[in-house]
Amino acid sequence: MATSIREQPAATEAARCLIVDDDPLVRRTLGRVLQSQGMAVAEAASGEEALAAFEAGPVPLVITDLYMPGMDGVTLLREVLERHPDTAVLIITGVAEVKTAVECLQLGAMDYLSKPVLVEEVRTRVHNALEKRRLTLENRWLQRTYQERLEERLRELSRRNQEMFLGQVQMAVRMLEAKDVYTRGHSQRVSIYATRTAVQLGITGVLLDQIRLGGELHDIGKIGTRDAILNKPGPLTADEFEEVKRHVVEGEEILEPLRKEHPAVLQIVRWHHEHLDGKGFPDHLTGERIPLVARIAAVADAFDAMTTSRAYRPPREVSTAMKELDRCAGSQFDPDVVGAFHRAFPDSTRLPLNQ
Numbered sequence: 097m098a099t100s101i102r103e104q105p106a107a108t109e110a111a112r113c114l115i116v117d118d119d120p121l122v123r124r125t126l127g128r129v130l131q132s133q134g135m136a137v138a139e140a141a142s143g144e145e146a147l148a149a150f151e152a153g154p155v156p157l158v159i160t161d162l163y164m165p166g167m168d169g170v171t172l173l174r175e176v177l178e179r180h181p182d183t184a185v186l187i188i189t190g191v192a193e194v195k196t197a198v199e200c201l202q203l204g205a206m207d208y209l210s211k212p213v214l215v216e217e218v219r220t221r222v223h224n225a226l227e228k229r230r231l232t233l234e235n236r237w238l239q240r241t242y243q244e245r246l247e248e249r250l251r252e253l254s255r256r257n258q259e260m261f262l263g264q265v266q267m268a269v270r271m272l273e274a275k276d277v278y279t280r281g282h283s284q285r286v287s288i289y290a291t292r293t294a295v296q297l298g299i300t301g302v303l304l305d306q307i308r309l310g311g312e313l314h315d316i317g318k319i320g321t322r323d324a325i326l327n328k329p330g331p332l333t334a335d336e337f338e339e340v341k342r343h344v345v346e347g348e349e350i351l352e353p354l355r356k357e358h359p360a361v362l363q364i365v366r367w368h369h370e371h372l373d374g375k376g377f378p379d380h381l382t383g384e385r386i387p388l389v390a391r392i393a394a395v396a397d398a399f400d401a402m403t404t405s406r407a408y409r410p411p412r413e414v415s416t417a418m419k420e421l422d423r424c425a426g427s428q429f430d431p432d433v434v435g436a437f438h439r440a441f442p443d444s445t446r447l448p449l450n451q
């Protein structure tokens with residue numbers, strides 16, 4: 097019985113073949129046939145030796161006997177296919193072992209050779225097995241490549257769609273503000289106030305980008321609010337106020353396509369009117385249940401609203417607005433955010449930003 101793997105010179109790595117049989121004569125006979133087909137042949141006298149042979153590199157083809165001392169051919173087949181599923185395995189069977197041969201095929205063996213092995217049959221079946229394996233690998237590679245290209249294309253399309261959608265909603269905000277001289281530039285300024293405040297709180301990267309965008313889009317829902325209410329030169333009735341309040345929920349609905357890529361934008365849109373004490377809207381969230389990005393947007397939004405003129409009142413002084421933020425810190429606003437806002441804009445003479 098052979099105790100070691102005898103490696104024949106390789107013709108090509110792809111045609112490396114491992115013959116597993118405890119009978120040296122069978123190994124030698126098969127080895128000669130395969131070598132005459134230009135293959136590199138390694139021999140193993142047992143299943144254990146065969147598995148060890150894989151450590152030297154990939155083995156595209158294994159031809160194994162069924163009955164061997166130690167690990168039998170069926171076990172070897174299972175082990176090989178589990179560890180190296182791309183290996184083609186041929187089983188050598190006696191005429192009385194047809195049932196086992198069929199079981200092996202069901203387990204994933206590529207084919208079987210009947211004893212006594214005939215040279216022509218070996219050549220044909222080995223050739224067919226290697227060809228089938230090659231086609232399977234090629235097919236899988238093609239499928240994977242196709243799949244990757246398809247996914248890449250879909251990602252690209254989705255990115256372009258998002259960009260187009262973003263362009264449209266940004267345009268919508270500009271149109272919305274163009275209708276109302278009092279709120280012109282509001283979204284841009286809220287975006288800048290919020291972004292600089294966020295920087296003071298250590299926010300960077302993707303989240304900072306979303307805060308910038310969220311500031312720009314926070315009032316997008318006002319597209320659905322009637323002009324007569326938006327431009328009303330006086331206090332709103334309770335019903336009118338209810339209609340204005342809907343802009344946060346409607347804005348979130350409009351921006352639904354952004355939810356996956358820009359979740360913080362939707363948080364800002366829905367919750368920028370929430371108060372720390374739960375007296376805001378639409379969900380009466382309290383404290384840290386209000387996402388930080390929305391707490392930041394709330395301060396930025398309120399400051400800009402106070403320091404710009406409205407149809408029904410002149411703008412407040414910057415110092416007054418700053419004091420108002422301080423006064424409401426802890427009840428309406430997050431004190432940390434108010435602190436960060438002060439740090440972001442230490443020179444009040446430069447405020448408010450361009451209107």
Ligand SMILES: [Fe+2]
Pocket residue numbers: 314315343368369
């Ligand atoms: Fe708003």
Ligand SMILES: [Fe+2]
Pocket residue numbers: 282286314315397
């Ligand atoms: Fe606003």
